[in-house]
Amino acid sequence: MIWDELVEDVTAGITDRRLAREARTELRDHLESATEVLVAEGFDRAAAETQAVTNMGKTDALARAFQERYRRGGPLWPVPLVVAGLVLGGIIAVGAGGPGAGAGLFVMLWALVLGALHPRSFVSAVRDPWPAPATRDGRQTVRAQLPFAVAGLIAGISITPNLIPYRDAFSLVVPGLLWVGSLEGARWLSSCLAGSPGSAPSGDIVAAAVMAVAGSIISTTAMNGFVAQWVPQALAAAALYLSLGLVLWYLHRLYRRRSALETFAPHA
Amino acid sequence: MADGKKGSGRRLVLLVLGVLAEGPAHGYGIVRKVGERSDGVLRLEEGLVYPLLHELEQAGLVAGHWEEAGARRRKVYSLTVDGAARYATEFERWQAETDAVRSVLRPSLVKGGHVRLDLG
Numbered sequence: 324m325i326w327d328e329l330v331e332d333v334t335a336g337i338t339d340r341r342l343a344r345e346a347r348t349e350l351r352d353h354l355e356s357a358t359e360v361l362v363a364e365g366f367d368r369a370a371a372e373t374q375a376v377t378n379m380g381k382t383d384a385l386a387r388a389f390q391e392r393y394r395r396g397g398p399l400w401p402v403p404l405v406v407a408g409l410v411l412g413g414i415i416a417v418g419a420g421g422p423g424a425g426a427g428l429f430v431m432l433w434a435l436v437l438g439a440l441h442p443r444s445f446v447s448a449v450r451d452p453w454p455a456p457a458t459r460d461g462r463q464t465v466r467a468q469l470p471f472a473v474a475g476l477i478a479g480i481s482i483t484p485n486l487i488p489y490r491d492a493f494s495l496v497v498p499g500l501l502w503v504g505s506l507e508g509a510r511w512l513s514s515c516l517a518g519s520p521g522s523a524p525s526g527d528i529v530a531a532a533v534m535a536v537a538g539s540i541i542s543t544t545a546m547n548g549f550v551a552q553w554v555p556q557a558l559a560a561a562a563l564y565l566s567l568g569l570v571l572w573y574l575h576r577l578y579r580r581r582s583a584l585e586t587f588a589p590h591a
Numbered sequence: 592m593a594d595g596k597k598g599s600g601r602r603l604v605l606l607v608l609g610v611l612a613e614g615p616a617h618g619y620g621i622v623r624k625v626g627e628r629s630d631g632v633l634r635l636e637e638g639l640v641y642p643l644l645h646e647l648e649q650a651g652l653v654a655g656h657w658e659e660a661g662a663r664r665r666k667v668y669s670l671t672v673d674g675a676a677r678y679a680t681e682f683e684r685w686q687a688e689t690d691a692v693r694s695v696l697r698p699s700l701v702k703g704g705h706v707r708l709d710l711g
Contacts, residue, residue, distance in 0.1 A: 333638065345666070349618060349641060352665045356619040357637070380636035392642040 325372045326354045332382050336390025346389065354379070603643060605685055606633065608670065608678035611653060615669035618644060644668055652677050 330350045337343040354375045361371035379385065610616055610624045621644075622637045647653045652674035655666045670678065700707050 346641065346645075348664050349666050350638070352617070352660065352663050353619045353637065353641075355663060356617075360623070379638040384636070385638040388639055388642040392645055 324351075324354075325369075326351070326376050326379075329376055329379065329382055330354075333385045333389055336386055337393045342393065350379075601681065602685070603635070603639075604647070605678070605681045606635075607640065607643060607647065608652065608674055608681065611668060611670040612675065612678050615667045617665050617667050621668075647674070 330347050333350065334343045334346045337346055354372070357375035357378060358368070358371045361374055362368055366374060606625050607621055610621045616624065618640050619637070622635050622640055625633050625635055644653065644655070648655050648668070650673075651671055653668045654671050655668045658665050658667050
């Protein structure tokens with residue numbers, strides 16, 4: 324088709340493959356619809372297609388609009404919040420020691436997993452802990468996740484005493500996996516209920532599992548050596564996290580983009 | 592004007608929400624309605640409607656769902672309760688601004704494309 328190149332160029336900046344595929348489908352439907360209308364108005368098919376492409380607007384401007392739309396919430400978005408979670412986890416770990424260290428490290432893993440895989444959830448959880456019930460477009464809400472998270476936490480805590488010497492690993496892996504699994508399950512289920520099943524959650528779960536295992540290795544190492552025996556160094560590390568967090572938070576505020584609802588610049 | 596972009600962005604949000612307040616529509620349907628209702632005065636750069644629709648969807652102001660349109664798949668948008676409230680707010684704001692501009696300008700000074708200057 325004449326518009327294939329336009330559609331590909333315009334959606335090239337969308338990094339999420341599912342969103343890019345949907346955007347392409349939507350743009351193609353638009354161009355087909357416009358062409359049909361133009362043909363009905365007397366254009367021959369080739370001229371109608373060309374006109375439909377022209378009416379879409381300049382490729383560069385469209386590509387930029389799509390790219391900017393989907394860049395928000397990108398990989399750098401949650402960094403300050405992840406660091407804040409790490410700081411909190413570090414403080415709990417150092418301050419409480421023993422079981423508290425496990426809780427602190429759990430907070431750290433929570434910040435890493437949720438921040439890395441679900442930046443929007445992480446941000447919305449911080450900004451609006453009790454949002455409205457799940458919407459039909461497949462977005463999950465904290466309210467829907469909370470029971471799963473609590474269940475995961477309880478499961479993790481109950482399993483822990485029975486799995487010594489692996490308790491540190493399991494205290495992180497079990498709640499972490501349940502939490503992320505519940506997020507993905509809720510998202511997928513709600514998208515199915517909405518009539519448009521989302522992408523399979525397996526990729527994210529595998530990624531979460533890898534991160535959880537990595538977290539467990541880190542935690543086991545930390546519990547056996549770093550936190551328990553080298554508290555001053557742990558304090559120094561927490562201070563380092565805090566400084567890094569403040570710097571990143573400042574940069575985040577400095578470069579934060581305003582909502583597109585306020586700055587969108589169409590040609591109406 | 593300093594807030595030109597912001598103003599035109601708000602106007603497009605108002606137009607899109609206004610069309611959807613009448614019933615569900617797909618992107619091209621929205622563009623067509625805006626063009627037809629304004630007798631072609633408001634000509635949207637059609638492709639730019641989609642990033643905005645996605646933004647509105649993300650904000651929970653509109654909800655999109657996929658439908659089969661012959662051999663094609665089509666995303667149809669409808670207004671949510673939050674979207675309806677936002678539309679009411681934007682509409683009232685636009686009306687207040689329009690009334691304010693109208694109260695400043697004096698239409699009687701413009702006739703046949705010329706301004707009758709009152710320098711006295």
